[in-house]
Amino acid sequence: MNNMYTFDTSTLWAALPEIFLLSAIVVVLLLDLFLTKPFKQATYYLTQISLFITGVMAFNLIDQPQTIIFSGSFILDNMASVFKVFMIGSTMVAMVYTRHYLIQHALFRGEYFVLVLLSVLGMMVMVSGYSLLTLYLGLEILSLSLYTLIAIARERAGAVEAALKYFVLGAIASGLLLYGMSMIYGISGSINITDIANFAANADLASRETLILNFGLVFLVIGIAFKLGAVPFHMWVPDVYQGAPTSVTLFLSTVPKVAAVAMLVRILVDGLGAMHAYWADLFMVLAVLSIALGSVVALMQTNIKRLLAYSTISHVGFIMLGFVTGVISGYGAAVFYVFVYILMSLAAFGIVILLNKKGFEADQISDFKGLSKHSPWFALMMLVVMLSMAGVPPFIGFYAKFFILQQVISAGFVTLAVVAVVFAVISAYYYLQIIKSMYFEESDKDITIVAPMDMQLVLSINAVLILVVGIFPDFWIKLSLSLF
Amino acid sequence: MGSEQIIFYFLSFWLIASSLAMIFSRNAAKAVLFLVLSFFSVASIWILLEAEFLAITLILVYVGAVMVLFLFVIKMLNIDKSTLRAKFAGYLPLGLIVALIIIAEMMLVLGNAQFGLDVMPAPARHGADYSNITELALQLYTTYVYPFELAAVLLLIAIIAAITLVHKKEINRKQQSISEQVNVRAKDRIRIVSITSPSKENK
16 A cells, blocks of 8 residues: 555644544434433433543543644643643533523533533634645534524524624635635645645745735734634624523633634634734724724623623633733733633623523613622622633733733733723723622512522632732742743 | 547537536426536536545535435425526526626636646656545644644534534434333223223113
8 A cells, every 4th residue: 555645643742632522422422212201311421421421531632742643633731632622611610601501591412411512512623624625624513503503593583683694704714714815725735734834834925825824814813813702703692692502602602713723823823924024913903992982882782692792702812812912921922812802701700690580581780789788708709700801910811911011011002001001991891890799789570599509609719819819929920921 | 630639529518518418408307417516527527637535525515415315305395386487588698798708707717828838847647556535644643633633623622513503302312212112001091991882781
């Protein structure tokens, strides 16, 4: 046989978490068919167990030397392993919250959990993707699962509209991304990130080749910005967040952001790092617009899911600022911000879900009125989350913003940092608005918390972590910096 | 003229003839059948070009599945032929112009200037033991095994998504409960009522 065609099974261990997860998905999918009504909860527990085992496998691969397998289309490095462990951990937390929502709104179906597992698989593929083809396939696995998850509440007109909107805009974004990829492939002759990096490093920056590389780069940046929800490609974010069932919004707004950032790092930093000067300019515009629009438009919102959507847009702006700097510590700051954002976003949506009851969505800001009387503990937790999102010390949100701004200033973009701070101050208004509703207004509704103990416990730990990690952020900052 | 050329011209003739017949046929079902013939002729030409895998895929997927689906759709939708034909003549000039431009563009890009034998040497002939399918399979299952499996996952999601979104709960579905049917006893279904007949009473 020709030497070109070889498949080395001895390196498969590097993809063990993915292989296990895919097998577990098939088992969960089949078992769910045979479960009768009283045992339907088993799907939930199986999902959590599968995620836990996958997480342990990914954890064991941390600190392994960098390994590239499957003919250069899969990479195992510290960033991949740490991201995978973090994604799986956040998904497990999200699933604890999700179960309460699904039971209250009669949406509990086995397919829901299978689709969540599949989207986690897609994200793991993205995080480990080292060729344009696998990155794209991972993205599509993630996106297709998310479209279906949103539409799973098909009796609600809003959910179907959100799913359709997300599907159409997602398809356009994928098209733009593929167009950019085809340009990069056309000029460099390879889809492997390693080859693209070599090509970009040796390309003559004034030549015709760079023009085509640059042309492809613009489309790649647009595609990634679409997926991250950065302005001016943010139009889908508020509508999808509002229309989707809150449990899906919770998932959608948290874990996939890690995968999107990983894709950004693989394509733009690992692959086209030599072109940093070109894409940093684009990122600067996207970042400033996102921070500005996210902070200002959120002031007018009355729906808390919409408000959190705009807040996400401004957080994405901060994450992108980290990549503008072009230094390793800047990238580390961006990754740290992603971790922090997900911790905060999980808690924020968790509290929204906590208040859910049969026939009551709790998605208006007015639904939080007088929460401090009915449940002082969770009002306090919401206070912590909101202050952290606004960037008040000693909560972790402060360190995330501080770390990013420090890097931006040391890279010489003082004006950029000033603009970011001004809009961060403006955004504090709407976070404080929620705190005002909780503590200084009387409730006109009956707020009783019917959520199970496990959810209350996990949510409390989640919120307390925002304070604890805020006081001792060293470990996370070091971890984020060690990934590059 | 070698036997290969005779076969090529024979297949090409049927390809062009069936394509024209498909366009000008007034009956939608007949048009589909002509399209099947043209697909089949193309597949045969591909086999001449040593692309067996593509040829077999074309026949299996398009002729075997897509065209059969088309036939079903045509039979189920009652298409009013007069509305389809109504503006045919009106669109003819524009259609001809578009077709001519497409032909001109293809001549420019794919013509002899770019792909003539002097520019592009003919690919080497392979022996009888060469298999196009084997070559493709070797690539798919070694170099590209990872993307290949991922594409399979993508298809699995499509199946799950379609069933999740369209499947209706038992309440809205008409189905048999076989266990109930088997376990049924006569006394559950039939009630014997003794009625004294009026004629007897009269006696």
